[in-house]
Amino acid sequence: MKPEPLSSELPPAGLPQEVVAVLRDLLPPPGDGLALHEPRFAGREWDYVKDCIDSGWVSSAGAYVDRFEAELAEVTGAGHAIACMNGTAALHLGLQLAGVERGDEVLLPALTFVASANAAAYIGAVPHFVDSEETTLGLDPQRLAAYLKDIATFDAEGRCRNRATGRRIAAVVPMHTFGHPVDMDPLLELAAKTGIAVVEDAAEALGSTYKGRGAGSLAPLAALSFNGNKIATTGGGGALLTDDAELAARARHLTTTAKRAHAWAYEHDEIGYNYRMPNLNAALGCAQLEQLPGFLAAKRELAARYAEAFAGLAGARFFTEQGFARSNYWLNLLLLDETAAADDSSPDSSARDAVLAASNAAGYRTRPAWNLMPSLPMYKDCPRMDLAVAESLARRIVNLPSSAILGTGIAHAR
Ligand SMILES: *Cc1c(COP(=O)(O)O)cnc(C)c1O
Numbered sequence: 232m233k234p235e236p237l238s239s240e241l242p243p244a245g246l247p248q249e250v251v252a253v254l255r256d257l258l259p260p261p262g263d264g265l266a267l268h269e270p271r272f273a274g275r276e277w278d279y280v281k282d283c284i285d286s287g288w289v290s291s292a293g294a295y296v297d298r299f300e301a302e303l304a305e306v307t308g309a310g311h312a313i314a315c316m317n318g319t320a321a322l323h324l325g326l327q328l329a330g331v332e333r334g335d336e337v338l339l340p341a342l343t344f345v346a347s348a349n350a351a352a353y354i355g356a357v358p359h360f361v362d363s364e365e366t367t368l369g370l371d372p373q374r375l376a377a378y379l380k381d382i383a384t385f386d387a388e389g390r391c392r393n394r395a396t397g398r399r400i401a402a403v404v405p406m407h408t409f410g411h412p413v414d415m416d417p418l419l420e421l422a423a424k425t426g427i428a429v430v431e432d433a434a435e436a437l438g439s440t441y442k443g444r445g446a447g448s449l450a451p452l453a454a455l456s457f458n459g460n461k462i463a464t465t466g467g468g469g470a471l472l473t474d475d476a477e478l479a480a481r482a483r484h485l486t487t488t489a490k491r492a493h494a495w496a497y498e499h500d501e502i503g504y505n506y507r508m509p510n511l512n513a514a515l516g517c518a519q520l521e522q523l524p525g526f527l528a529a530k531r532e533l534a535a536r537y538a539e540a541f542a543g544l545a546g547a548r549f550f551t552e553q554g555f556a557r558s559n560y561w562l563n564l565l566l567l568d569e570t571a572a573a574d575d576s577s578p579d580s581s582a583r584d585a586v587l588a589a590s591n592a593a594g595y596r597t598r599p600a601w602n603l604m605p606s607l608p609m610y611k612d613c614p615r616m617d618l619a620v621a622e623s624l625a626r627r628i629v630n631l632p633s634s635a636i637l638g639t640g641i642a643h644a645r
């Protein structure tokens with residue numbers, strides 16, 4: 232067989248090799264493998280955790296929980312923070328407090344981590360998947376507005392309903408992908424017009440800002456995560472954020488088995504959860520937040536170096552923040568060009584997979600984006616809009632090693 236002539240549309244044959252060369256040049260030697268994102272404990276973690284153990288305050292109350300909550304409110308600009316045992320729990324609670332009920336629909340990006348959809352499903356609500364925007368990787372407010380015009384109607388009480396299913400569209404969950412904020416203002420405007428509640432999934436975006444406002448303070452309710460791979464970690468943990476004092480009080484009540492304050496009696500007045508963050512984890516979190524400014528600076532510096540190093544690359548570009556945003560650059564990424572990603576000159580691997588295979592073989596733990604939610608068995612029958620952009624993004628994203636330790640000032644210090 233004669234080889235096909237190479238079209239000028241095709242990516243350079245060496246895209247995977249060029250990516251690996253940049254990683255080799257920019258990052259420390261990978262040793263047994265350079266993680267996608269590793270936590271860094273270089274502050275007072277030991278002191279604070281030991282203090283919990285010495286004092287006996289290890290569980291779901293304690294001074295570190297209070298302090299962690301106060302500091303989260305300060306960092307994000309939200310009025311109140313309620314520390315939870317993980318981000319999924321915070322999101323579940325947030326949707327419930329937003330008024331989502333069994334049988335409602337919740338608008339969610341198709342390109343997200345599965346926890347966003349699971350949180351809606353725990354309530355018995357139905358995820359309704361929405362397309363993403365090429366420039367933010369997050370939910371596209373303009374396309375969502377056009378879509379709702381098409382498929383939504385308003386009932387006698389003025390509530391937004393899916394005309395096809397009859398179900399109420401109760402909430403929308405913008406997720407700030409890899410730390411890059413969704414274009415929130417048009418989304419908030421749309422939500423106000425339609426009466427759809429907004430719950431921010433800010434799990435990946437602690438420290439990011441949108442038009443100067445902190446991620447997690449952009450909607451009436453928001454969820455953060457402090458899982459081990461996030462920018463700041465409590466081991467496992469999350470937080471619900473809100474400006475509303477009443478919602479905050481309800482969140483505290485629901486996270487502590489809906490137990491009413493009493494000196495000795497067990498009085499529970501509704502079905503609550505055991506969702507509170509233990510003091511031990513909050514102690515770790517307090518030490519992490521002390522280092523957050525350093526983490527953010529290191530990650531922005533690393534992103535800037537990636538941007539420069541990949542500037543001349545043909546076939547892919549380094550993804551950077553929008554003018555309205557300041558990203559925490561939680562996970563850095565390369566976005567392959569459409570033409571490069573569509574190249575299937577190799578029968579059993581896409582261009583993206585070739586980049587992933589070469590970089591992982593070289594010891595750099597690069598990763599693809601998540602599979603789109605409707606491709607998962609439990610969400611395959613959920614309603615969705617046309618997902619052309621999300622589908623394209625999912626084929627083109629390659630996440631790059633992004634630990635704060637790789638930024639200058641911290642790099643090579645381990
Ligand atoms: C991490 C994450 C969550 C959930 O957080 P956990 O603390 O792991 O439960 C939710 N949504 C997104 C987008 C996340 O990245």
